[in-house]
Amino acid sequence: MPEGKVGQTIDNDNKLTNKYLSEINSILDKELFELVLVNKVNSLFSSVYKFTEIVKSLFDLLEKTIDFQFASILITENDKVDLFLETPFNPKRELVQDIRQRTINTLPRSIQDSIDDDKVSVELFSKDKGIELEKDKFELGSFASIPVKVRSNCYLVLAIAHINKNIFGEQVVNILEILCRQAALVIDNAKLYRQVQEERNIVDAIVQSATEGILVTDSKDRIISLNIAAKRIFGIKEGMSELPQGIRDFVFTPLLKEFSQQNKNAMVKEIDLSVPAKMTLRIEMAPLRDISGEKFGVVTMIHDITKRKEIDRMKTEFVSTVSHELRTPLTTMKEFISIMLDGIPGPVNDEQRNYLQIVKNNITRLTRIINNLLDISKIEAGKVEFRKEKTSLAKIINQELPNFKTQAETKGINLEINIPVDLPDVFVDTDKMIQVFTNLVGNAVKFTPSDGTIKINVERRGDFIQSSVEDSGVGISKESLDKVFDKFTQLDRQPGTGEKGTGLGLTITRSIVLLHKGKIWVESEIGLGTKFIFTLPVYREELGYVEQLSNQIRYAHDSQKELHLFAVGCSELNSFCAKIGKNAKQVFNEIESSIRDIVQGKVSHMFHYRFKDDTEMCVVVIMDMNEQQIFKLKDAVKNSLLAFKQSLPEYKDMKIGFSKVSYPQDAIQAEELIDKAKNLLEIFV
Amino acid sequence: MVEIAKKKILIIDDEEELANSLDIRLKACGYEVNIANSGSVGLQKFKEVIPDLILLDVMMPDMDGIETLKRIREIDEKVPVIILTAYGTMKTALEAFSMNVVDHIAKPFDTKLLVEKIDSILKNK
Numbered sequence: 107m108p109e110g111k112v113g114q115t116i117d118n119d120n121k122l123t124n125k126y127l128s129e130i131n132s133i134l135d136k137e138l139f140e141l142v143l144v145n146k147v148n149s150l151f152s153s154v155y156k157f158t159e160i161v162k163s164l165f166d167l168l169e170k171t172i173d174f175q176f177a178s179i180l181i182t183e184n185d186k187v188d189l190f191l192e193t194p195f196n197p198k199r200e201l202v203q204d205i206r207q208r209t210i211n212t213l214p215r216s217i218q219d220s221i222d223d224d225k226v227s228v229e230l231f232s233k234d235k236g237i238e239l240e241k242d243k244f245e246l247g248s249f250a251s252i253p254v255k256v257r258s259n260c261y262l263v264l265a266i267a268h269i270n271k272n273i274f275g276e277q278v279v280n281i282l283e284i285l286c287r288q289a290a291l292v293i294d295n296a297k298l299y300r301q302v303q304e305e306r307n308i309v310d311a312i313v314q315s316a317t318e319g320i321l322v323t324d325s326k327d328r329i330i331s332l333n334i335a336a337k338r339i340f341g342i343k344e345g346m347s348e349l350p351q352g353i354r355d356f357v358f359t360p361l362l363k364e365f366s367q368q369n370k371n372a373m374v375k376e377i378d379l380s381v382p383a384k385m386t387l388r389i390e391m392a393p394l395r396d397i398s399g400e401k402f403g404v405v406t407m408i409h410d411i412t413k414r415k416e417i418d419r420m421k422t423e424f425v426s427t428v429s430h431e432l433r434t435p436l437t438t439m440k441e442f443i444s445i446m447l448d449g450i451p452g453p454v455n456d457e458q459r460n461y462l463q464i465v466k467n468n469i470t471r472l473t474r475i476i477n478n479l480l481d482i483s484k485i486e487a488g489k490v491e492f493r494k495e496k497t498s499l500a501k502i503i504n505q506e507l508p509n510f511k512t513q514a515e516t517k518g519i520n521l522e523i524n525i526p527v528d529l530p531d532v533f534v535d536t537d538k539m540i541q542v543f544t545n546l547v548g549n550a551v552k553f554t555p556s557d558g559t560i561k562i563n564v565e566r567r568g569d570f571i572q573s574s575v576e577d578s579g580v581g582i583s584k585e586s587l588d589k590v591f592d593k594f595t596q597l598d599r600q601p602g603t604g605e606k607g608t609g610l611g612l613t614i615t616r617s618i619v620l621l622h623k624g625k626i627w628v629e630s631e632i633g634l635g636t637k638f639i640f641t642l643p644v645y646r647e648e649l650g651y652v653e654q655l656s657n658q659i660r661y662a663h664d665s666q667k668e669l670h671l672f673a674v675g676c677s678e679l680n681s682f683c684a685k686i687g688k689n690a691k692q693v694f695n696e697i698e699s700s701i702r703d704i705v706q707g708k709v710s711h712m713f714h715y716r717f718k719d720d721t722e723m724c725v726v727v728i729m730d731m732n733e734q735q736i737f738k739l740k741d742a743v744k745n746s747l748l749a750f751k752q753s754l755p756e757y758k759d760m761k762i763g764f765s766k767v768s769y770p771q772d773a774i775q776a777e778e779l780i781d782k783a784k785n786l787l788e789i790f791v
Numbered sequence: 792m793v794e795i796a797k798k799k800i801l802i803i804d805d806e807e808e809l810a811n812s813l814d815i816r817l818k819a820c821g822y823e824v825n826i827a828n829s830g831s832v833g834l835q836k837f838k839e840v841i842p843d844l845i846l847l848d849v850m851m852p853d854m855d856g857i858e859t860l861k862r863i864r865e866i867d868e869k870v871p872v873i874i875l876t877a878y879g880t881m882k883t884a885l886e887a888f889s890m891n892v893v894d895h896i897a898k899p900f901d902t903k904l905l906v907e908k909i910d911s912i913l914k915n916k
Contacts, residue, residue: 441809441902442812448819
């Protein structure tokens with residue numbers, strides 16, 4: 107038996123396996139030896155995390171490196187104690203107790219005190235090779251143990267024992283210590299690992315159960331995870347986790363490339379596929395970042411919007427196809443009746459003429475109903491495109507006045523118009539407004555008897571223009587008042603002149619008013635007449651800008667492009683200007699001028715937006731620019747603002763804020779986008 | 792005595808009955824009328840008849856109104872065309888106007904109005 111490193115107290119009975127002995131002997135450097143041992147521990151445990159596995163492996167390693175008759179591993183966490191015992195023998199109960207107690211006694215006093223003896227669970231890993239201990243040996247001769255703190259409230263004790271005395275030398279204790287420390291680390295990691303595993307299982311469950319497809323790729327664009335929904339969309343079988351080659355090469359890889367190259371923070375695209383079936387997908391990509399903000403992958407959400415697009419397309423087609431299908435027969439009917447009434451195929455007698463006229467009138471009525479129905483369908487399908495412009499309600503009413511007058515005079519009704527000369531403008535679709543007034547006046551005429559009066563009033567009420575059509579007619583009952591704007595509600599009225607209504611006029615009127623961001627309501631009492639009132643916002647330049655931005659967003663959406671806004675604001679502009687004695691408006695104009703030169707020619711357009719709370723913001727609309735160019739422009743703008751601020755010493759306390767928002771990532775509606783830009787303004791200089 | 796040549800109108804509409812009713816009406820007004828029930832036939836007839844005015848329905852299956860108009864314009868830039876539109880065809884109507892359409896009338900239309908339009912266009916020719 108070689109002497110030296112292995113210690114002086116080695117008994118001849120001790121057998122270290124030759125393999126390890128020669129290894130130990132060949133390693134002269136103590137630290138290297140420790141490192142090897144550490145490595146062995148780690149390599150054993152790197153793929154293992156169940157606790158009993160750890161214990162078993164630990165015992166295995168102990169066996170290989172140390173000669174012992176008994177080994178115990180104790181783990182205590184909070185007040186739970188697990189004791190594992192290994193021995194090739196079939197030990198007597200007293201021996202077991204002895205080892206148990208000695209192992210526990212290795213722990214720090216305070217921990218020992220908190221242990222409830224009843225809660226100690228002992229598990230015997232007896233190899234039971236059937237070897238019987240010498241009968242009179244039931245006392246331990248040698249015992250060595252090392253306690254290690256794994257983490258707070260968690261301790262590990264590694265212990266070995268032998269019947270014979272003085273078996274374990276310094277080197278053995280060293281080995282024990284190394285093993286114990288490393289095992290503690292591994293156990294700590296194992297528990298951590300288990301937590302991570304549990305958490306990952308939860309996330310995995312969430313991802314798998316998502317209705318949208320989720321695809322995760324690493325920094326090399328390899329697929330890490332493909333959830334069930336994604337597999338379903340691409341027709342991938344359960345066990346597989348690869349995209350079909352065609353989709354990967356021609357769809358996915360180019361998209362990932364675009365996303366990475368342009369270093370985007372988000373990307374939304376709609377793509378049409380014909381395999382595995384005809385479908386439209388909405389793809390959203392976002393980077394995955396670790397704690398330090400480094401990008402380590404990409405997560406892609408896949409929405410199957412085929413149905414939604416189909417429905418949308420059907421809605422559009424419905425309006426045009428159905429209208430054509432309904433109108434053509436009507437036209438034909440009207441034509442032939444007309445031809446007959448004009449006597450072209452031959453003269454008609456009075457009775458025939460009478461009946462033909464009735465048919466013609468009904469065709470006209472049917473036409474009106476269809477027009478109204480189509481109007482409503484369009485509005486409800488969101489397919490109405492208003493063409494708003496700055497105009498005056500006075501102008502609109504005066505334009506239609508001859509019609510209204512004729513209607514009223516035919517029935518002997520008095521018509522009064524009250525419109526102030528200085529009425530502010532509104533931002534409306536003129537044709538639609540004509541429709542609204544025509545409907546309200548038409549109703550008034552219908553329900554007002556001869557000698558009655560109809561008044562049209564328009565006036566400014568704060569930020570709104572309020573219009574009303576009031577009549578001295580029959581009035582509406584309380585019960586019917588709520589239903590007056592409902593579809594196909596026609597109120598009982600006296601039979602009289604005038605066309606029969608369609609029951610849709612007020613519904614359409616209401617929709618138009620609401621879509622113009624106004625309100626409409628009715629006041630009425632039976633016998634006292636009816637008053638329909640509606641409001642429209644007073645014209646502000648901002649309304650035009652929002653409309654313009656909405657149109658641009660629609661264009662961006664249709665052409666699959668992104669749209670960006672830069673916003674510049676000045677915090678507490680008014681108080682700052684008061685302090686330095688300058689006009690706030692002028693100062694803000696100066697701020698705007700300083701960036702106008704930079705952005706001119708590069709951006710779509712720029713406008714000045716004043717919020718209801720009087721905050722001012724300069725908005726720059728950018729389309730058709732890649733991420734890099736935007737970045738450069740942002741810097742240029744910021745630098746220009748900085749230079750502006752430094753241009754005059756009295757501006758040194760000025761606080762200028764900047765923000766950048768994008769469609770569709772930050773918001774989808776124009777107003778929302780502008781609001782978000784305002785909220786995200788960050789003072790940078 | 793020289794007989795004044797009747798002005799020729801070409802109606803291109805896939806609705807046969809409607810086209811027939813227009814035929815009756817316009818003939819009674821003293822026009823010579825030709826009918827085509829599709830864009831392709833319409834194009835053919837256009838080359839044969841060389842009409843003074845065309846009534847063109849914008850919504851037709853196969854070669855639609857716009858396509859027909861395009862082809863006609865390739866041959867003749869000036870012949871007056873009145874397009875017959877239905878409600879939801881604003882977009883198409885706008886497209887047509889960019890191709891030099893002289894007027895439009897929406898279905899169902901007032902025949903008298905249509906005849907007035909035709910009269911005024913052809914009188915000025």
